[in-house]
Amino acid sequence: MNVLLVYAHPEPRSLNGALKDFSVARLEESGHTVQVSDLYAMNWKAPLDASDSVSPTIGERFDPSLDSKHAFENGLQSEDIALEQQKLLWADTVILQFPLWWFSMPAILKGWVERVYAYGFAYGVGEHSDARWGDRYGEGTLAGKRAMLIVTTGGWESHYGPRGINGPIDDILFPIHHGILYYPGFDVLPPFVTYQTGKMDEARYKTTCDTLGQRLDNLWTEPPIPFHPQNAGAYEIPALTLRDDIAPGKAGFAAHLG
Amino acid sequence: MNVLLVYAHPEPRSLNGALKDFSVARLEESGHTVQVSDLYAMNWKAPLDASDSVSPTIGERFDPSLDSKHAFENGLQSEDIALEQQKLLWADTVILQFPLWWFSMPAILKGWVERVYAYGFAYGVGEHSDARWGDRYGEGTLAGKRAMLIVTTGGWESHYGPRGINGPIDDILFPIHHGILYYPGFDVLPPFVTYQTGKMDEARYKTTCDTLGQRLDNLWTEPPIPFHPQNAGAYEIPALTLRDDIAPGKAGFAAHLG
Numbered sequence: 001m002n003v004l005l006v007y008a009h010p011e012p013r014s015l016n017g018a019l020k021d022f023s024v025a026r027l028e029e030s031g032h033t034v035q036v037s038d039l040y041a042m043n044w045k046a047p048l049d050a051s052d053s054v055s056p057t058i059g060e061r062f063d064p065s066l067d068s069k070h071a072f073e074n075g076l077q078s079e080d081i082a083l084e085q086q087k088l089l090w091a092d093t094v095i096l097q098f099p100l101w102w103f104s105m106p107a108i109l110k111g112w113v114e115r116v117y118a119y120g121f122a123y124g125v126g127e128h129s130d131a132r133w134g135d136r137y138g139e140g141t142l143a144g145k146r147a148m149l150i151v152t153t154g155g156w157e158s159h160y161g162p163r164g165i166n167g168p169i170d171d172i173l174f175p176i177h178h179g180i181l182y183y184p185g186f187d188v189l190p191p192f193v194t195y196q197t198g199k200m201d202e203a204r205y206k207t208t209c210d211t212l213g214q215r216l217d218n219l220w221t222e223p224p225i226p227f228h229p230q231n232a233g234a235y236e237i238p239a240l241t242l243r244d245d246i247a248p249g250k251a252g253f254a255a256h257l258g
Numbered sequence: 259m260n261v262l263l264v265y266a267h268p269e270p271r272s273l274n275g276a277l278k279d280f281s282v283a284r285l286e287e288s289g290h291t292v293q294v295s296d297l298y299a300m301n302w303k304a305p306l307d308a309s310d311s312v313s314p315t316i317g318e319r320f321d322p323s324l325d326s327k328h329a330f331e332n333g334l335q336s337e338d339i340a341l342e343q344q345k346l347l348w349a350d351t352v353i354l355q356f357p358l359w360w361f362s363m364p365a366i367l368k369g370w371v372e373r374v375y376a377y378g379f380a381y382g383v384g385e386h387s388d389a390r391w392g393d394r395y396g397e398g399t400l401a402g403k404r405a406m407l408i409v410t411t412g413g414w415e416s417h418y419g420p421r422g423i424n425g426p427i428d429d430i431l432f433p434i435h436h437g438i439l440y441y442p443g444f445d446v447l448p449p450f451v452t453y454q455t456g457k458m459d460e461a462r463y464k465t466t467c468d469t470l471g472q473r474l475d476n477l478w479t480e481p482p483i484p485f486h487p488q489n490a491g492a493y494e495i496p497a498l499t500l501r502d503d504i505a506p507g508k509a510g511f512a513a514h515l516g
Contacts, residue, residue: 010305010306010307010308010320010322011308011319011320011321011322013318013319014319014320014321040305040307044305046304046305046365046366046369047268047298047302047304047364047365047366048268048359048364048365049268049298050268050269060271061269061270061271061272062268062269062272063269063272064268064269064357064359065412099322101306101322101372102368102371102372102375102433102437102438103433103437103438104362104368104433105368106305106306106368106372107304107305107306107365107366107368107369107372108304108305108365108369110360110362110363110364110365110368111304111365111366113360114359114360114364114365117360137423154323156496156497156498158497158498158499159497159498159499161499162509162510163499163500163505163508163509163513164497164498164499165395165488165493165498165499165500165514166437166498167432167433167436167437167510167511167514168509168510168511171429171432171510171511172433172437174425174429175360175361175362175425175430175433178425179360179361179424179425179430180360180361230423235423238414239414239416239417239422240414240416240417240422240423240424241416241417241419241421241422241423242421242423247421250421251420251421251426252420252425252426252429252510252511252512253425253426253429253510254510255421256423256425
């Protein structure tokens with residue numbers, strides 16, 4: 001299988017760097033082919049702007065969506081964007097690995113999402129009708145592929161628990177799991193989260209690698225998070241609210257789990 | 259009063275650009291002093307890395323937290339970072355204005371948070387003891403100041419409703435409201451969100467400005483979102499979970515509202 005690991009940490013000799021090297025080695029030992037997009041090493045351009053197309057803006061002013069669509073459809077995208085899209089199409093599984101900074105992904109990785117997820121590639125795909133609202137949330141260009149997050153954080157696991165002060169980790173990651181990965185079609189596996197990174201010693205590192213290794217061994221068999229597909233009946237269209245008989249009485253992110 | 263508006267959109271002739279200009283004019287008409295950090299116009303460097311300090315890394319390898327602390331404490335921060343910190347200290351109210359891209363802020367603004375929120379400035383502040391877990395979540399360097407988001411999105415309001423497919427807007431913004439703004443001490447006002455930006459016409463734009471103008475007029479009197487302060491008794495320390503008698507039986511982001 002082909003695995004793309006998109007990695008965002010500025011220091012190779014960090015815990016994240018070690019876990020990245022471990023993951024690549026483990027996957028290759030299992031016979032998989034791995035490509036790594038090491039965003040800091042690539043000096044990835046984070047901000048989405050008009051220079052993401054090699055042609056001038058199509059209107060008088062830059063429109064992030066319409067100019068992205070024009071560049072994608074006409075082969076006018078900046079080369080770094082097109083190369084990452086090719087890697088996504090090549091991959092059977094995509095792993096995003098990063099330290100949780102201010103309760104989300106680092107800016108450089110957010111900029112990878114914004115620029116690589118072109119209109120026509122990751123959004124604006126498929127037809128809108130009374131029965132469908134585009135190919136998204138379970139359908140789309142990347143349907144049939146799997147995705148997983150590998151995340152580190154300095155906080156304690158209890159701080160990210162159901163009643164922890166930071167909010168539950170599943171809710172913090174929902175906008176990434178559901179909004180960035182499930183949206184263009186990925187089946188999303190539960191995340192691999194390492195807490196209290198400041199308290200890492202050799203024994204804990206070994207345990208962490210053992211657990212991560214098992215997760216990587218099971219990439220192709222582990223059941224994904226059971227989000228509801230958008231167009232299969234769980235949502236009213238076009239309001240895109242859950243039908244009354246789905247998770248009745250529930251609201252919030254967790255209501256979208258089947 | 260002093261207002262800092264941190265603005266992240268690549269096109270000045272956009273809806274966001276118009277709302278930014280409207281906000282600055284309205285605040286100045288009311289007698290306030292406004293500074294704008296227009297991140298795209300400033301060519302703001304998004305990725306946090308070792309060059310954020312003008313000195314070499316203090317250890318053999320770059321440590322995002324410890325090197326940030328050293329640079330902050332010793333006046334060795336990159337000048338762009340120090341300037342933004344000065345603006346934050348100057349401001350009575352801070353507004354972050356941005357289009358919602360992939361259910362969070364644009365990368366360039368996330369990078370502003372990561373780089374400006376230094377160790378010793380926005381986190382790692384205050385003492386840890388049996389009764390306190392640092393000055394954060396309601397206390398900290400920016401306590402006493404107010405903050406508000408101005409956000410635009412192409413999606414419909416129902417898509418961001420309690421049972422909407424994107425998740426409730428309050429939950430999507432919680433990591434910013436609570437994790438980025440309340441964390442270093444801001445009182446956080448309810449956000450100003452404009453939906454369906456693709457369907458904006460003159461009449462809707464006028465209504466939008468009228469409503470936004472009223473929000474700006476009430477910046478100093480509107481009640482903030484009632485998050486629980488960390489160190490005032492609502493949380494067990496050090497687990498940092500809500501005490502059993504606070505929001506009993508509730509879990510998730512909404513449990514942290516008083």
